[in-house]
Amino acid sequence: MSTVFHDPELQxxxxxxxxxxxxxxxxxxxxxxxxxxxxxxALLVAALRDPVPTVREEAARALEAFESSDSVAGLVALxxxxxxxxxxxxxxxxxxxKLPESAALLLPHAGHADAFVRASVLRALRELxxxxxxxxxxxxxHDAHASVRREAVAVAGYLKHPEAxxxxxxxxxxxxxxxxxxxxxxxxxFAGSGSVDGVLSALLSGLNDDAWQVREEAAxxLGKLQRQEAGPPLVAALQDHxxxxxxxxxxALGRLRHRDALPALVETLAHPAANLxxxxxxxxxxxxDAAALPALEHALQDPDPEVRKSARLAVEQIRxx
Numbered sequence: 390m391s392t393v394f395h396d397p398e399l400q401x402x403x404x405x406x407x408x409x410x411x412x413x414x415x416x417x418x419x420x421x422x423x424x425x426x427x428x429x430x431a432l433l434v435a436a437l438r439d440p441v442p443t444v445r446e447e448a449a450r451a452l453e454a455f456e457s458s459d460s461v462a463g464l465v466a467l468x469x470x471x472x473x474x475x476x477x478x479x480x481x482x483x484x485x486x487k488l489p490e491s492a493a494l495l496l497p498h499a500g501h502a503d504a505f506v507r508a509s510v511l512r513a514l515r516e517l518x519x520x521x522x523x524x525x526x527x528x529x530x531h532d533a534h535a536s537v538r539r540e541a542v543a544v545a546g547y548l549k550h551p552e553a554x555x556x557x558x559x560x561x562x563x564x565x566x567x568x569x570x571x572x573x574x575x576x577x578x579f580a581g582s583g584s585v586d587g588v589l590s591a592l593l594s595g596l597n598d599d600a601w602q603v604r605e606e607a608a609x610x611l612g613k614l615q616r617q618e619a620g621p622p623l624v625a626a627l628q629d630h631x632x633x634x635x636x637x638x639x640x641a642l643g644r645l646r647h648r649d650a651l652p653a654l655v656e657t658l659a660h661p662a663a664n665l666x667x668x669x670x671x672x673x674x675x676x677x678d679a680a681a682l683p684a685l686e687h688a689l690q691d692p693d694p695e696v697r698k699s700a701r702l703a704v705e706q707i708r709x710x
Contacts, residue, residue, distance in 0.1 A: 398424070399421075402429075405417035406436065411440075418436055421451065430452070431459070433448050434463050456488050458494060480512065496510075507534075508536040522544050527550075535569050542557065542560065542569065554580060554588065557576050561595055572606075577592060589614070594607075596608060596611075601633065612637070620647035624638075627653045632660065632665050635657065636664060640668050640671070643672030651681055654672050654676075655669075663693040663696055670700045674699070677706055678707070682704065686704060689704070
């Protein structure tokens with residue numbers, strides 16, 4: 390027996406959701422998603438079991454805006470749906486969960502036999518930052534599937550769990566998947582300036598990784614750790630073939646206030662990429678060496694307004710120091 394709603398518009402949608410035509414039901418889901426209020430969430434949850442994949446997909450996507458034990462359970466069930474679009478929509482909506490209590494509904498599935506389910510559950514757990522998520526995440530750091538390892542790295546990084554550091558260090562150096570290495574290099578940022586030398590060695594090794602994305606992430610994390618030993622390798626990274634790596638290296642050198650970087654940063658003020666010139670100016674301002682003033686004053690005439698603004702700020706920093 391159908392539920393009767395007092396709202397005429399909602400009642401109309403509920404009736405269309407019973408239509409024999411799957412396309413009519415799909416459109417009804419779209420209309421339902423446009424309505425504000427939690428009273429109709431049960432209709433979306435029920436639609437997760439619709440026989441037509443496109444209806445299930447729209448319902449899964451619409452549940453991104455709602456969160457309850459029923460919706461979470463329904464979305465988790467769709468992670469093994471026969472239709473790829475349905476599975477992806479369910480995984481996305483789960484990644485938008487915000488209530489900490491939802492973690493309890495996800496954790497039992499973190500060790501699922503299907504790699505897509507494991508990865509999707511870990512991605513959802515990352516946002517919830519539930520302390521108990523570290524147990525499956527530590528195990529998943531050694532998963533055979535790169536997609537699962539990437540999500541496990543993110544969970545461990547969000548939770549900033551010291552026990553994960555050895556595994557993250559190993560992944561940053563030797564994982565066969567470049568995206569896993571990049572994610573691990575980024576996650577090592579929680580180690581802090583007093584971190585073990587193994588972390589520093591892994592990040593310095595990352596500056597020479599074959600993948601520029603890993604080199605970029607390693608440079609960023611080295612700036613966060615603020616270990617002065619990273620200065621010379623970061624100066625060398627200012628000559629990287631990719632300007633994105635140079636940009637992160639310049640930013641890191643500014644955070645380190647590494648004075649020996651001054652000549653290379655001044656040279657970078659002439660690089661064709663405006664974003665890189667801007668970052669070099671900001672780094673020189675952080676270093677606060679008066680020897681950089683002539684180059685920065687010249688940069689005040691740069692054709693890019695953001696570079697001029699950064700150069701002006703840098704000049705003010707140096708002069709005030």
